[in-house]
Amino acid sequence: MILNEEQTMIQEALRSFSRERLAPNAARWDKEHHFPKEELQELAALGAFGVAVPEALGGAGLDYVSLALVLEEIAAGDGGTSTIISVNNCPVCSIAMMYANDAQKEQWLRPLAQGAMLGAFCLTEPHTGSDASALRTTATRDGNEYVLNGTKQFITSGKYADVAIVMAVTDKAAGKRGISAFWVPTNTPGYIVAGLEQKMGQHSSDTAQILFDNCRIPAENMIGEEGQGYKIAL
Numbered sequence: 001m002i003l004n005e006e007q008t009m010i011q012e013a014l015r016s017f018s019r020e021r022l023a024p025n026a027a028r029w030d031k032e033h034h035f036p037k038e039e040l041q042e043l044a045a046l047g048a049f050g051v052a053v054p055e056a057l058g059g060a061g062l063d064y065v066s067l068a069l070v071l072e073e074i075a076a077g078d079g080g081t082s083t084i085i086s087v088n089n090c091p092v093c094s095i096a097m098m099y100a101n102d103a104q105k106e107q108w109l110r111p112l113a114q115g116a117m118l119g120a121f122c123l124t125e126p127h128t129g130s131d132a133s134a135l136r137t138t139a140t141r142d143g144n145e146y147v148l149n150g151t152k153q154f155i156t157s158g159k160y161a162d163v164a165i166v167m168a169v170t171d172k173a174a175g176k177r178g179i180s181a182f183w184v185p186t187n188t189p190g191y192i193v194a195g196l197e198q199k200m201g202q203h204s205s206d207t208a209q210i211l212f213d214n215c216r217i218p219a220e221n222m223i224g225e226e227g228q229g230y231k232i233a234l
């Protein structure tokens, strides 16, 4: 593949960062299950948190080839760090770019793209992965709020993220068209980190089971329209 000048510069910058700051620590981080907070902030300064997000919204304003190069170079240094950065970029920032309203973009996308916040994506549940339409987590309207109940499984950054995009059923009778997407700050009461996976590798990235126990969020935290969640997730 022939890269353009900008893509080559990104590749070289990330390669050099990865060799100096990630690779020498990777084995220790994996052994100690260490979350690389400091290095993630350095990656944020390099624009790695929102590679394809427009500069006007706090991102690096690059293309998706550049995002692939960024993830490839980070992964060569530490696979877990690459997974953390990958989820923050896509699906989290990419969903926000496409479906969040202007107020949500200011509140969530800008800090996510700048690295002031870290994002997670909650789709998978203990009983279903590939079949994203079989969700059981519910979001029930109560006045100006939605109340979330259910369990999400294998959530990258579920423990360390500041905000999660959560897919939940708002209308059980509507099947695939009854799923909606929400911004859920992880410090909301009822967002519970129920457990962490003991994986075979990638230990610098936490993979969590999240329990939503009467987790109340403002109705304005819905992303897109009610019933659009399955489309957004795909």
Ligand SMILES: Cc1cc2nc3c(=O)[nH]c(=O)nc-3n(C[C@H](O)[C@H](O)[C@H](O)COP(=O)(O)OP(=O)(O)OC[C@H]3O[C@@H](n4cnc5c(N)ncnc54)[C@H](O)[C@@H]3O)c2cc1C
Residues within 6 Å of the ligand: 087, 120, 121, 122, 123, 124, 127, 128, 129, 130, 131, 153, 154, 155, 156, 157, 207
């Ligand atoms: C390290 C890690 C991090 C993850 N992070 C996240 C995250 O941040 N957020 C999140 O929501 N999820 C996350 N996941 C979950 C991941 O998206 C699911 O594991 C994935 O969707 C597969 O679901 P499953 O594990 O239930 O496997 P299954 O759906 O049971 O699939 C098992 C196998 O069957 C195959 N299969 C399934 N259905 C069919 C079919 N109809 N026809 C043919 N073959 C089929 C699959 O290709 C696969 O090989 C993560 C998983 C891992 C391992």
